[in-house]
Amino acid sequence: MKKFLLKEDCNWYRANLHCHSVISDGQMTPEELKEAYKKEGYSILAISDHEILADHSDLDDDEFLTLTAVEYSVGEMTPKYPALVPKGKEGDWQYSKTMHFNLFAKDQHNTFQPATDVNCLWGGASNKYAASLKCDNFKREYTIKSINELIKRSNDAGFLVQYNHPYWSLNTRDEYLNLKGLWSLEILNYATELETGVEEASYVYDDMLRSGMMLYCSMGDDNHNPGKSLVQSFGGSTMIGADELKYDKIIKAMEEGNFYCTAGPRIHALYVEDGKVKIDCSEASAVYINEIGRTFRPYIGENITHAEFDLCPENVFFRITVRDKYGRNAHTNAYYIKDLID
Numbered sequence: 001m002k003k004f005l006l007k008e009d010c011n012w013y014r015a016n017l018h019c020h021s022v023i024s025d026g027q028m029t030p031e032e033l034k035e036a037y038k039k040e041g042y043s044i045l046a047i048s049d050h051e052i053l054a055d056h057s058d059l060d061d062d063e064f065l066t067l068t069a070v071e072y073s074v075g076e077m078t079p080k081y082p083a084l085v086p087k088g089k090e091g092d093w094q095y096s097k098t099m100h101f102n103l104f105a106k107d108q109h110n111t112f113q114p115a116t117d118v119n120c121l122w123g124g125a126s127n128k129y130a131a132s133l134k135c136d137n138f139k140r141e142y143t144i145k146s147i148n149e150l151i152k153r154s155n156d157a158g159f160l161v162q163y164n165h166p167y168w169s170l171n172t173r174d175e176y177l178n179l180k181g182l183w184s185l186e187i188l189n190y191a192t193e194l195e196t197g198v199e200e201a202s203y204v205y206d207d208m209l210r211s212g213m214m215l216y217c218s219m220g221d222d223n224h225n226p227g228k229s230l231v232q233s234f235g236g237s238t239m240i241g242a243d244e245l246k247y248d249k250i251i252k253a254m255e256e257g258n259f260y261c262t263a264g265p266r267i268h269a270l271y272v273e274d275g276k277v278k279i280d281c282s283e284a285s286a287v288y289i290n291e292i293g294r295t296f297r298p299y300i301g302e303n304i305t306h307a308e309f310d311l312c313p314e315n316v317f318f319r320i321t322v323r324d325k326y327g328r329n330a331h332t333n334a335y336y337i338k339d340l341i342d
Helices: 030-039 144-156 190-196 202-210 247-256
Strands: 011-016 044-047 065-075 098-105 159-163 184-189 216-220 237-242 259-262 267-273 276-291 299-310 317-323 329-331
Touching: 030 044, 065 144, 065 247, 098 144, 144 159, 159 247, 184 190, 184 202, 202 317, 202 329, 216 259, 237 247, 259 267, 299 317
Parallel strands: 011 044, 044 065, 159 184, 184 216
Antiparallel strands: 011 237, 065 098, 098 159, 216 237, 237 259, 259 329, 267 276, 276 299, 276 317, 317 329
16 A cells, blocks of 8 residues: 655645845845746745745735745854954954744744844835834844744744755854754755855755754755846745645645655655655656665666665665756655654
8 A cells, every 4th residue: 555755636836935036135026036936837936035024925826826934044243263264354254154044934924023133124124124024122143042042933933944055154063953943954055056066955954864853855046136137046946735726735735744845856756655665756867765874775777767665664764865867856855764664
């Protein structure tokens, strides 16, 4: 009997979960972003402007949904390793650590900003959205205690919290392994991958899983569209399975992990049958299973559309990566084997 890990009887919607508009430092209006993403076949867009939470439900139609979202940042004021910072650059933003988080509102019309004081708001009083925002006057600090309080306050206020682009942020494992209450890791940030070449953070995800953390993985473009170019767009998608393109249905699917993320390949089915995990996908050059140990069993070849792997309870969890001939990856979330073997 098949046990589907990605539901078989639902619709699949392509989403960009990280996007900026003219409300903060993006170069396109929300209306222009909708037009560009809808034309490219997306059904969902989270306009996650810096420090300004805005309800864009006026853009919604029967084929397109906006998620109410915001991107938070917490910056290091004094470098932790000053000896490694070039002389004269001790306070320079380019050499200081930061942590960025996307918050996704479970209620589309919730624009209360937790873990925020007025000094955080993008553009301050000059931003037309700032005047109507309410916050809790929490002063953020670059300490694990303060950052975990940010995550807790956000969860308590009805938000899913995603940890963004750890490489660009200069984060180290002693920091990200102590985060609590995360919904997801942004396993690929397309814009910072274009900048750095190393923002495909699958190693960070495995590090978190192997430390005992339980969270999902997602992708986003983080597109700012300089000069209204689309070069930063359409590179990191999250495919969400839901009965309908309705806000509550999409949020439920996100909470339950009924999604995968991709820079190219598509996953058509993921299920457990007869003690094996099986996957059907678009044409791939490799399919990998990653677990708690070094039990690597890659499928490598040409035009692979099906792979299967034995499940061993001692391996604790698994996640699967599908890679196409262009080197683009699709990642599943992690699944815990004890929950899948009778």
